[in-house]
Amino acid sequence: MEIPGLVEITTYDELRELVPPPLAAAASKERKELHDLDIEWLGASPFCLIATSGADGTCDVSPKGDPAGFTKVLDPSTIAIPDRAGNRRVDGFTNLISNPHVGLIYFIPGRTDTLRINGRARIIKEAPFFDEMIVRGNRPQLAVLVEIEQIFHHCSKSFLRSKLWKPETWEPDAVPSRARISQALERQGEDLATLEEYYGPIYEEKIYQVKY
Numbered sequence: 001m002e003i004p005g006l007v008e009i010t011t012y013d014e015l016r017e018l019v020p021p022p023l024a025a026a027a028s029k030e031r032k033e034l035h036d037l038d039i040e041w042l043g044a045s046p047f048c049l050i051a052t053s054g055a056d057g058t059c060d061v062s063p064k065g066d067p068a069g070f071t072k073v074l075d076p077s078t079i080a081i082p083d084r085a086g087n088r089r090v091d092g093f094t095n096l097i098s099n100p101h102v103g104l105i106y107f108i109p110g111r112t113d114t115l116r117i118n119g120r121a122r123i124i125k126e127a128p129f130f131d132e133m134i135v136r137g138n139r140p141q142l143a144v145l146v147e148i149e150q151i152f153h154h155c156s157k158s159f160l161r162s163k164l165w166k167p168e169t170w171e172p173d174a175v176p177s178r179a180r181i182s183q184a185l186e187r188q189g190e191d192l193a194t195l196e197e198y199y200g201p202i203y204e205e206k207i208y209q210v211k212y
Helices: 012-018 036-044 091-098 128-133 157-162 178-185 192-198 201-205
Strands: 047-053 059-065 072-075 078-083 101-107 114-124 142-154
Touching: 036 114, 047 091, 059 091, 072 128, 078 128, 091 114, 101 142, 178 192, 192 201
Parallel strands: none
Antiparallel strands: 047 059, 047 101, 072 078, 078 142, 101 114, 114 142
């Protein structure tokens, strides 16, 4: 796509002409092992994003959520994340088979800072700790085992700019409902009332009953 007036940065040196080197505290804050404070954070976090990339460069970011503390700390450099059945696309898992590098961001609702973990991941289908990952009777069939290579806490600026956790800024009805989006893009021809019922309260009731 040609955009008149567009100026692209193509080298690291060009980038650094605009963005100066980080302050010492930011440059040196990354670690390779979990601190007790990191473990506390994982214990309080009910949600994370997992970023992966395939061998061909295709990317995926997948949300993972469960009750707070769903990520299991196995040792100071290893964590495990249970997988719950979803849409069965397995985009992230497919990427991990060819490229084990993974990036994670952990959120705590109401907190404007985050915890970031990068490392190498493996897909596992059984382990002794699976029994400790049961939620509402649902034992995961898969989990992601991450060997940590880099961990650090990230500042609040993006959350403050977006006002993400300020309820007075929320507008959930600014776009069509999930049912309407599904009918328009994924399930053309299906009855809207049926889709509204499917994505209504019953949807939450069944999230741990779904199987692969």
